Amino acid sequence: MFGLKADWSLEVQNRYFTLEDYNDGVARWCPGCGDHTILTAVQRILRDHQVPPEKTMVVSGIGCSSRFPHYMATYGFHGLHGRAFPVAEGIKSRRPDLTMFVTTGDGDCCSIGAGHWVHAVRYNMDMTVIMFNNEIYGLTKKQTSPTSRAGLKTNTHPRGSFLPPINPASSTLGMTNASFFAQTVDWNSAHLNATLEAAFNHRGFSFVHVLQRCTAYTSYLFDGMQADPNTLALLTGPGSIDLDPSVARIFKNRIEHDPSDIHAARRVAETTDPFPIGILYQDASKPVYDDHSNEGLGTPPEAKIKAMNKVLDLFSI
Amino acid sequence: MFGLKADWSLEVQNRYFTLEDYNDGVARWCPGCGDHTILTAVQRILRDHQVPPEKTMVVSGIGCSSRFPHYMATYGFHGLHGRAFPVAEGIKSRRPDLTMFVTTGDGDCCSIGAGHWVHAVRYNMDMTVIMFNNEIYGLTKKQTSPTSRAGLKTNTHPRGSFLPPINPASSTLGMTNASFFAQTVDWNSAHLNATLEAAFNHRGFSFVHVLQRCTAYTSYLFDGMQADPNTLALLTGPGSIDLDPSVARIFKNRIEHDPSDIHAARRVAETTDPFPIGILYQDASKPVYDDHSNEGLGTPPEAKIKAMNKVLDLFSI
Amino acid sequence: MQDNMETAGQGPKRISEHIIEIVSDSGEGAQKAGQTFGSLSAKMGNGVWTVEIIPAEIKPPARSKAGASGIRIRFGDHQITNMGDEADLVVAFNGQVLYGRFDQHAYKAGTILLIESKWANDPVPEIREQYAAALEMFKEKGLIIHELPFEDACLEITPNPRLGKNMFVLGMLSYIYQRDLQIAKDNIAYIFRKKAQKVVDLNHALLDRGYAFAKQHVPTYCWEVPGRENPGATIVSNGNEAAAMGIMAAGIELVAMYPITPATSVSHFLAEHLYKVGGFMHQAEDESAAAGFAIGASYAGLTAATITSGPGLALKTEMLGLATMAEVPLVVVLVQRGGPSTGLPTKVEQSDLLAVLYGQAGDAPKIAIASSTIEECFHDVILARKLAEEYRTPVYVLSDTNLATGVSQYPRPELKEEWLAAPLDQSDWPEGVRPYEWDPNTGLSPRPVPGQRGGEYTLTGLAHTEESHVAYDPEVNQRSSTMRSLKFATLQRTLTPPEIKGEDQGDLLIVGWGSTRGSIEEAVLRAQKDGYKVSSTHIRIISPMQPGLKEMFKKFKQVITVEINYSDPAPGGNFTEENRRRAQLAQLLREQTLMDIDSWSNVHGQPIRPGLIYNEIVRRLAH
């Protein structure tokens, strides 16, 4: 079982992966849950890029959205509530060969995971992050999320939640070293795919905020948006996502936007009605922590022993 | 010892507090540490507003800066590293009568406490928060802080830290429900006092970012700034802090700024050279969690029993 | 219970108790029917225990093993303290949903199964086959099967039998167990009170149809389970509701939490009701923040609690160490689930005991109370608040999924104003008294709160003097550590030994804690009746440990604990007498008494049934 395989690189060329190769059984989300469409979108991207399943990592926390890795035929890490980022960072720190996805919920990322969110943005490691925002705690059955809109009646705020919802866009864009932020909706596959494709191609922490219908508890909040594309505003212009014109046509609301302008991005981030979709911000020149953490990869054992002996010398008498 | 004192309100009128009434012994920071000047500034504000020491609360985490409460003759809570905010929120939740200060370090707030920071901003409870930014871990002896500037050589990054420093201003201003953000420097008492005064008077989460000299490890970083007021830029205009003209005069760099404009504030937040000092943002109309948490204060026992019995009725057969 | 079951006869046969289940796809209303049956039976004077069967997913697929949704009702002519052993009678809306129940040993040979028959004629061949296969399996297991056309019968009354058949089933059960139809109808009217009258009428009609249907198709299944005398004002609730009511009754006005199964429903209750008594519930950003918020509030003189389950407890570890060190009163309601890690979120375990007692670095003794009945879930919170303030320390109240989700009746508590007394007082602090002025005989000290003039001090988690000044001297730390420990010795001296059920000597003593009480006592009673020299005792205050145990244990040949947490199997293979790990309470008792106390435990995620305990007693005593 151990020992490096000689014909490894050769063999990779000979494999062709279909959607099926990324799929592990029947996803056990509620019928109609937006998570299903996101699953399909991720599988499609991997197929399009022909990423070997064994080279794909999906890391998550805890929540309905965090069950995601279980439905992928790749490597998965379904960890602890709020702690997907540190785990993904640790994996990625010395495994540049792995393609990394993180799936997280609005509670997982913005509530219990908020501290790691701030720092994951700053580390800017090369991973595609999908935050499933159903504006509720799904798995634990309808408690207020920090992204729940004010007044939403939940099991922990039966008289309506009190505070304004966390805005993932302006929050992320305020954080230091942000390099990619996009948002989309689960019910427009074409836009979802194109957005994930852009995120996938960005080297750094690509954060994609997806409005996600929870049929059990909150999808009614999105009914109006789903019915009327005018509730969305498509971000267009140089640097925007690559959307098929036939799909783009349905969006009457458009915002000409320069994703390299952080101030413009923060302005767009503040608008929620119509809800701007597309890339709000992208800067591929931000420092990537991987460049730091990958240092020394592949040092041969003899070199290690030699260096180590030099260190011991410092303490020898 | 128990039982409400009848002449309570009367007596308060008859007391006059001097600086000494807020001071508890000799502060054990290093000589020349910026923390000393901040201590004096806080004591001055309390004296100016004649806040009774027993009605004053100072909550902190762990760090040099978090030793602050020990040097105050008020009530203090020197809690856990990174967790000053939740404790302060809990105290304040049902004690609107207490005047609340929070003192926290750059590691305490921006590293281990980052998640609570995001949420403390959102709760927007009525407290004055002072973040002592010495760009280093002082108490534990010179480890990298998330606010350490890139390249700074520390005990955990002897070859220089890798990432750009967290910008407390743009981070806080990206967070949802931010209502007050100001910054100042420990070595200009007049500006420090005036800034804290404005923060003190704001109802909500008043976050004051103070550049603080750590004579043991980083004060050389601030030497240039201290020597040359042109490294600072004074924010002026309507809504800015009330600075004595004789002090204001020393600042040649000025930025005319409207603190009610979040976008302007975020632009200013990005500039660090010259370093803008004063109020970047203020909006007194943001929802304050205290208004929610104070609900029901003072409900008399009979009313409680009655309400409680009604609840029991729901489960009676 | 086997000995109560009768399979035929004319007119109702008197029986002492029965266990029934209604199992369906999720969304078919089985739980509503069962709850109504339970409440109806309670009103008729029966002892009742109901527990819901909940699928692991939010909306599981129809007719699947994982999708079983339903309810178990155990009721009898005496107090019922647990969910019992195998069911006597099951009503199922399809076959697949029962598969999982077999894994949990819910049925036995002889269990009567009334099952919807329509699947036999389903247009889809696969469904017909599945149905046939299921019946085949049930037959092999020895179930007595009656295939009955529930839906067809409902169709006579409603075009949408999926939504109505639960009341039809309630009607059937009302015939079989001779329930008072008027009470049932009143209940139904109450449930649908916000709907139109025609909805009520429809459901009444379904009830009547079900009654007639049972009389027609299974007339011999007709039993009487006599009620007891009316025991006075009674509450019916689950343990989480009881704990929530306890929190309110205890005058706790600040509760901070973060959602986590199975503790969350305590906070759902409080979210709905706590404000009515002037209290406030805070949903924090995480568990550490929740603990910090509650500790802050308590420091400021409020009465405060935090609520959680295993993974949340882990995140509160550091904060609870601070509360112990700085002597901040706090009530921690811990509703245990299966572990370790995320483990079994919806299943029962009693496996957080050692984490509660030893989770903190350094010496951090604490008070831990284990509720053993739903009623205790209520009263233990009141006790906990009292102890937390008197001993100035966190007090843990441990319950678990079994108590949290089991529903039963208990005497309505009479609320006392003294329970509500606020500790907050802002009169001056007596001059010269220090914030930790430890009484050298008890370790206790009075506590100034912000607002009290003259009491100003800075609380710290660092080692500190009586003045709350940071100090690292050897003597200060030794003394303050001793004072913090002495408090618990002081409390321990006020405790009394736990009660013994049965003779105070014999061949076997079973020691339990928490939710296993009902099952243990039932099993022991049964074994006593069968002549075994077995007794039981149940520890309510585990830390500091109730006294007198060693004396008590000495009079028995064997002492074992029965717990729902992991212990190694009997020696064999690499497990040896030396390396075998015992269940958690057993470890504590061994350390304390130095007696060879064994444990019998499992981690099946299920309440331990009395029958299994009975078997273990027999295994140990019948040579």
Added chain:
Amino acid sequence: MQDNMETAGQGPKRISEHIIEIVSDSGEGAQKAGQTFGSLSAKMGNGVWTVEIIPAEIKPPARSKAGASGIRIRFGDHQITNMGDEADLVVAFNGQVLYGRFDQHAYKAGTILLIESKWANDPVPEIREQYAAALEMFKEKGLIIHELPFEDACLEITPNPRLGKNMFVLGMLSYIYQRDLQIAKDNIAYIFRKKAQKVVDLNHALLDRGYAFAKQHVPTYCWEVPGRENPGATIVSNGNEAAAMGIMAAGIELVAMYPITPATSVSHFLAEHLYKVGGFMHQAEDESAAAGFAIGASYAGLTAATITSGPGLALKTEMLGLATMAEVPLVVVLVQRGGPSTGLPTKVEQSDLLAVLYGQAGDAPKIAIASSTIEECFHDVILARKLAEEYRTPVYVLSDTNLATGVSQYPRPELKEEWLAAPLDQSDWPEGVRPYEWDPNTGLSPRPVPGQRGGEYTLTGLAHTEESHVAYDPEVNQRSSTMRSLKFATLQRTLTPPEIKGEDQGDLLIVGWGSTRGSIEEAVLRAQKDGYKVSSTHIRIISPMQPGLKEMFKKFKQVITVEINYSDPAPGGNFTEENRRRAQLAQLLREQTLMDIDSWSNVHGQPIRPGLIYNEIVRRLAH
């Protein structure tokens, strides 16, 4: 040591060992002088143990009790394993700094004090008075005082004696203990190798001046502490440096940490050196993130460790439960400090043992190794990595402030390439093998890592099958829990009993763990020489516990543990035999052996000195 001390004579007197201290204000270089003296003595073949005296504040005020900064050096003609009892000779730069040392019982009647005399003539009257008062107090305590004008003598050579007098003191000590001046000079040259030659010359002159000064003023203090034969290549380091070197030697290439005293200096070392062997150290945003980062890296096939102390351990609680549940190898280096809560950050305790073993909710057994010498701090990490991978679980290596800051010598380890072997391998995963294919006899299973084709699985902290599929069935959970426990039973079967020091039977057996080893064995040896029937044993692998203890213990009339953690005092007042809480290892041993094992412990924040243990032996055995 009393019996070695000589106070007069002609020419050097041979002595077996001495303990000296140099105490000053912070910034006066006492530590540098002491380290040089220690290294010089090691080179001359002495056994040496040095430990720094560090003030609690970063820059404490001058001449204050809290400001004492300095060093203790214990050296002798034999191996030195601990800091010893009271000092034989102290050099002090002022009087105030010694006050705190008395609190820590650093001196005794007869300790020689060489103190700077200039304060007697200080222009500030207050300073003169303080000096006089200090001398008065020292005299009362029985110290033999010599007031000497160090600074004046230095002024002959340098205008800035504050910076130079440390080398002057080194010179004095070199006379007193007849050190080889050439080695001292070489050392000084090395220290100042980056400075100008004139700096070296100046310091050499100060050294010579000190030597002459001592010869002139205290000529009778002249001892010889003979060196041993050269024991081969030797390393001198503290325990944290040893642990850091162990991490590097173990081939651990990823270390994630968050700064915390006293563990931080391990990471300072790694920050400087780990990259040289191609490794990476990550400073995370908090301890939970650090644990998560390391667990992620390990899951991905890297060798990973995390480093922390008590409060950090609390924050890692949940992550470590996940690692246990999901069977992720991980090395956790825990440098213990005083608790609970923030406690005594810079002081020693061994009080995290129970938190390590029981911190997690649910059943989460683990491997815990306690290093008892600085050398073991190195080798235990290598062992830990091996066990972590073989048993697929976190392994804790416990050390403490005593080992972390004590400096001593040990044989230079010979590095082995096999220690570095990476577990990461990306060849195909054998078909049909499951990610948790537990061997039913051992509980062990092989582990696929990302990149391995055919091994794809999703790790989860939920209850899971061998396929790593989420499953809540009773049997699956019972079986997987058993397999996870069986691993530890399997490991336990490979362990051997701890060694016994002394006779294998007698009146008293002292059981220790961790850093107390040196003191315990020294005290026991002394008591054995005095005729007491006492032996000692030291447990290195605490979980699973090394075998054979009960058999071993039975042969002694009394068995006690000696530990640096809290235990209740002997019965009295509210402390009773029943409610008394023992020290932590004692609790574990009582549970396991059911023998009445007592403990002798304290929480003074200090290493336990051999003399105190000796006294306890005498107290117990001398009737």
